[in-house]
Amino acid sequence: MRVFFRDSILLIIVAAVALEGISLFQYYAAKKGLQKEASLRAKNQLEISKLKICDIINQTETAVFNSDWIAEWSLSHPDSIAAVTRRVVHDNEIIVGSTIAVKPGTIKGKGLYAPYSFRAQSSEVINQTSLATDEYNYPESEWFKMPLNLNSGYWSEPYVDVGGGEILMTTFSIPLHNSKEEPVAVLTADISLDWLTSILDNSRVYPHSRSLIYSRSGKVLGEVDDDDDDDNTEEGGNSFSLFSGISTEVEMDIMGQHWFLYIAPIEKTGWSMFIFIPEEDIFAGIRKVTLISRLLGVLGLLMIILILNITAVRQRRVRKLEEKKDKMENELRIGHAIQMSMLPKTFPPFPERKDIDMSASIVTAKEVGGDMYDFYIRDEKLFFCIGDVSGKGVPASLVMAVTRSLFRNVSAHESSPARIVMDMNDSMADINENNMFVTFFCGVLDLATGQVKYCNAGHNPPILLTTNIKPLDVEPNLPLGIMTGMQFTEQEFDMCFDDAMFLYTDGLTEAENKNKELFGEERMMKALRGRNSAAGKLHDMEDAVASYVGSAEQSDDLTMMFIHYTNEEIAGSKKRRLTLHNDIQQISLLEDFVNGIAKEAGFSASVASGINLALEEAATNVIMYAYPKGIDGICTIDAVIRPGSVEFIISDTGQPFDPTSVPPADTTLGVEERKIGGLGILMVQTIMDEVKYRYEDGKNILSMTKTIK
Amino acid sequence: MEVNINKLNGVTNVALIGRLDTPASLEVSKQLEPLQSDAAGTIILDCKDLAYISSSGLRIFLTLRKAAAAKGGKIIVKDINNDIRQVFMMTGFLNLFEIQ
Numbered sequence: 001m002r003v004f005f006r007d008s009i010l011l012i013i014v015a016a017v018a019l020e021g022i023s024l025f026q027y028y029a030a031k032k033g034l035q036k037e038a039s040l041r042a043k044n045q046l047e048i049s050k051l052k053i054c055d056i057i058n059q060t061e062t063a064v065f066n067s068d069w070i071a072e073w074s075l076s077h078p079d080s081i082a083a084v085t086r087r088v089v090h091d092n093e094i095i096v097g098s099t100i101a102v103k104p105g106t107i108k109g110k111g112l113y114a115p116y117s118f119r120a121q122s123s124e125v126i127n128q129t130s131l132a133t134d135e136y137n138y139p140e141s142e143w144f145k146m147p148l149n150l151n152s153g154y155w156s157e158p159y160v161d162v163g164g165g166e167i168l169m170t171t172f173s174i175p176l177h178n179s180k181e182e183p184v185a186v187l188t189a190d191i192s193l194d195w196l197t198s199i200l201d202n203s204r205v206y207p208h209s210r211s212l213i214y215s216r217s218g219k220v221l222g223e224v225d226d227d228d229d230d231d232n233t234e235e236g237g238n239s240f241s242l243f244s245g246i247s248t249e250v251e252m253d254i255m256g257q258h259w260f261l262y263i264a265p266i267e268k269t270g271w272s273m274f275i276f277i278p279e280e281d282i283f284a285g286i287r288k289v290t291l292i293s294r295l296l297g298v299l300g301l302l303m304i305i306l307i308l309n310i311t312a313v314r315q316r317r318v319r320k321l322e323e324k325k326d327k328m329e330n331e332l333r334i335g336h337a338i339q340m341s342m343l344p345k346t347f348p349p350f351p352e353r354k355d356i357d358m359s360a361s362i363v364t365a366k367e368v369g370g371d372m373y374d375f376y377i378r379d380e381k382l383f384f385c386i387g388d389v390s391g392k393g394v395p396a397s398l399v400m401a402v403t404r405s406l407f408r409n410v411s412a413h414e415s416s417p418a419r420i421v422m423d424m425n426d427s428m429a430d431i432n433e434n435n436m437f438v439t440f441f442c443g444v445l446d447l448a449t450g451q452v453k454y455c456n457a458g459h460n461p462p463i464l465l466t467t468n469i470k471p472l473d474v475e476p477n478l479p480l481g482i483m484t485g486m487q488f489t490e491q492e493f494d495m496c497f498d499d500a501m502f503l504y505t506d507g508l509t510e511a512e513n514k515n516k517e518l519f520g521e522e523r524m525m526k527a528l529r530g531r532n533s534a535a536g537k538l539h540d541m542e543d544a545v546a547s548y549v550g551s552a553e554q555s556d557d558l559t560m561m562f563i564h565y566t567n568e569e570i571a572g573s574k575k576r577r578l579t580l581h582n583d584i585q586q587i588s589l590l591e592d593f594v595n596g597i598a599k600e601a602g603f604s605a606s607v608a609s610g611i612n613l614a615l616e617e618a619a620t621n622v623i624m625y626a627y628p629k630g631i632d633g634i635c636t637i638d639a640v641i642r643p644g645s646v647e648f649i650i651s652d653t654g655q656p657f658d659p660t661s662v663p664p665a666d667t668t669l670g671v672e673e674r675k676i677g678g679l680g681i682l683m684v685q686t687i688m689d690e691v692k693y694r695y696e697d698g699k700n701i702l703s704m705t706k707t708i709k
Numbered sequence: 710m711e712v713n714i715n716k717l718n719g720v721t722n723v724a725l726i727g728r729l730d731t732p733a734s735l736e737v738s739k740q741l742e743p744l745q746s747d748a749a750g751t752i753i754l755d756c757k758d759l760a761y762i763s764s765s766g767l768r769i770f771l772t773l774r775k776a777a778a779a780k781g782g783k784i785i786v787k788d789i790n791n792d793i794r795q796v797f798m799m800t801g802f803l804n805l806f807e808i809q
Contacts, residue, residue: 587731609761609792616763620731667801671778674771679764679800686799 008308015304019297023290030286035260038206038282039249042262042275045203049211049273050264052199056094056191057268060172061153063092064189071100071187072176078107082115082128088189089117089126096169097190099131100176101138103148106184114138118190147173148183155269158193158221168193168221170269196222206281216270243272332394336364339397342404344375347535355447355567356382359534361542362559363507370396370438371505371557372404382445383411386459386561387480388505389438399436402428403480407442417442417455418490421480425457425488428481437479441503450495450565455488460509464493465500467636467651468697469528472501495565496640497575500537502528507558511545514552519545534564573642574600582623582633590615590637597639601646601708611648611706614687617680618650618659618702626654626700645689650702657700658693659684712740720751726758729766738769748776750783757788762796774805785809 067088074081081100088098097118104111112132120127131138138144146154156171171190175183200211200222212223243250243263250261258279265272280287340362347359360373370389375382385407389396403424410423421442428438441462443454454472458479461471475489495501504524511519527544528537538560545558568574578593580586590612598608619635627633638649664685665678685691690705710733711726721744729737744752752773770786777784786806789797797803 584735585732590730591728606792606795610795612761613763613796616730620763620765665800667799667804669801671771671774671805674775674805676768676771679767683764683796683799 023293027290034282041205045205046264049199049203053266060189060191085117094191095189096192099188101144102185143171143173144186147175147186151175151183158215206277208278208281210276213271213273357534357564357566359538360561364557365554370400371559372400373559373561380447385442386503387438387440390436403438417444417453418488421455421457421488425480425486426484429484432481437481439479453492455490463502497568500564503561505559507556511549512555513549519548534562537562576639578637580635582627601641610687614684617684622652626652645705645707648704651699656695660693721747722753724755728761730763731765734765745776748782749780753785755787762793
């Protein structure tokens with residue numbers, strides 16, 4: 001957990017740094033772009049404004065220069081000077097006033113002479129006055145001195161026209177020469193600078209940007225700025241004059257604000273146009289975007305933290321569940337071990353006994369299963385059972401454990417399978433709250449007599465292996481645990497020497513291969529063919545199932561039990577068997593078989609010879625005629641030796657034929673009349689005390705009994 | 710099963726040694742088949758060492774006996790043991806053969 005926590009913090013820090021880095025990079029990249037754009041916009045605006053200004057300046061200059069010659073001419077015709085100035089004003093709309101001012105003494109008889117024509121405010125009327133007054137003393141004026149000194153056109157410092165409505169004005173003056181090319185007078189044109197304000201108004205590039213024009217001496221000619229703070233730029237006016245005449249861009253802090261300055265000179269008048277853009281305006285967009293992106297980043301980080309937290313909680317929960325699961329699996333393993341320890345699992349279970357051979361196995365589908373088997377010997381009786389609890393897993397295994405201990409407890413003092421089953425049923429049904437039930441087969445084999453009593457409670461009928469292989473006949477009783485007070489039917493049959501019983505749960509017949517096809521009873525029956533030991537038989541069955549199922553997952557518990565009854569003396573009777581193939585040479589095997597039986601039964605040699613003869617006659621008939629030529633067939637001879645008699649049972653699966661229906665040879669006939677056939681059955685019926693034929697389950701069964709005298 | 714055939718002075722002596730069961734009879738009947746042409750004379754079936762006989766063995770005896778009857782010959786069954794005598798009895802062969 002601590003490691004996880006540390007990792008999470010590290011992850012958050014890395015994410016935060018990455019986010020901040022990206023945001024910074026974006027910020028600076030965007031800033032650069034925006035700054036470039038601001039510069040472009042400002043310069044463009046400066047250019048446009050400059051063009052507009054120069055247009056008016058040029059118009060004025062052109063108007064003045066065009067009047068140059070007539071003004072110089074008028075110097076020698078002083079009476080027309082006033083008319084010339086009037087014409088200048090009249091002809092040029094933008095010119096509001098004009099004068100021709102002469103140096104004193106230029107015109108004979110006159111000292112100062114400067115007739116002035118001007119457009120009266122908001123009227124088409126052109127008035128005339130003289131600037132040659134004592135108060136004015138124009139020869140000291142800039143507009144008079146400078147062009148004469150420079151001997152070229154000169155734009156005066158803008159000034160406020162006191163007489164004419166306090167309009168900001170500027171004057172363009174050119175020197176006028178006499179015939180000796182001496183500058184002796186000036187021609188002027190006054191223009192109003194009202195329009196500068198409207199130009200600057202149109203040059204606003206950002207919401208809070210300011211535009212202004214400084215005169216040569218740092219005087220503000222026109223200004224557009226915020227309404228709130230009016231005059232701070234004027235205070236810095238002188239410092240800005242540093243940039244006069246240079247086209248440049250500068251950053252500077254003014255009154256606690258960062259500004260970008262774009263400057264363009266208007267060379268002719270010596271003015272400079274400034275556009276001030278506050279940093280906020282340029283970067284307002286990016287600031288907003290950056291703020292939003294940071295907010296999003298923080299939000300993202302918060303979400304990461306939240307997710308990490310949730311993940312951590314979930315992981316803790318998963319780990320807890322896994323621990324729980326591990327614990328439970330471990331307990332299940334222990335449960336399985338305990339469960340298995342309950343079942344007898346040492347094979348052969350009774351190595352010291354010659355009358356019984358057993359083998360059993362259980363393979364559970366899950367860790368613990370609901371299948372069970374059990375067996376033990378008490379009072380020379382084999383108590384055995386097999387059961388399948390409905391369901392799987394822990395509940396089934398618990399019921400299985402209960403079933404097994406009930407079986408032991410009840411059968412400890414009860415030898416009747418039906419009563420054992422009834423007792424178990426009552427106990428189980430009584431406590432069965434989960435409606436689980438158990439299919440159960442219980443049997444008690446009297447080892448001395450071979451008698452088997454059994455009771456089947458809804459389980460698959462066991463398979464009986466005698467002269468043939470077929471399911472045991474069982475009553476359809478209900479499974480255990482359904483309801484108390486149920487009656488269960490008991491049945492019985494006798495086992496002979498070498499007979500066997502195969503018990504199983506439906507996990508065998510319902511074992512599925514990959515294609516979900518069942519193993520089925522047919523395959524089971526096939527795997528049971530052929531005689532061998534109990535362990536070998538079980539092994540054969542396991543192999544058959546394993547090869548059928550292949551890699552498919554086991555779907556149900558699989559339990560099998562094989563009981564091989566090997567008691568040679570069943571209540572004084574013994575069973576012997578000889579199996580012959582349909583080859584006539586096999587008849588020779590009869591002699592030893594018969595001699596052995598004769599010895600056990602106490603027959604004399606001549607009786608044995610007679611029995612041999614009878615068996616040979618019967619068996620020869622089967623070997624020669626029961627099966628089609630070339631087809632392998634079997635003739636089984638079972639001998640049951642009982643006190644006082646021996647029964648021989650000759651069976652085959654060939655075509656049905658009753659030898660007792662053949663008329664025996666007539667022994668009274670003479671040589672010529674005697675027939676070759678009919679001797680065999682004659683001898684069989686003469687030698688044996690009882691001869692019976694029956695056809696059963698596809699088998700010819702000829703039973704011949706010889707009593708011992 | 711062993712069969713020894715000796716011919717002396719027109720008398721054919723056939724010694725049957727062992728068990729004349731069905732498999733043995735298949736062999737013996739082949740061996741004795743030529744004797745049917747001698748059936749006009751005397752054939753002695755020496756059963757001193759014959760331990761056992763089944764119906765297929767009896768059939769060989771009967772076949773020879775039928776041939777002898779047709780040709781006027783004579784079949785003598787010699788020295789049969791009690792068990793075989795029993796068989797002969799139950800099959801009525803005692804009446805068909807001259808038993809010595």
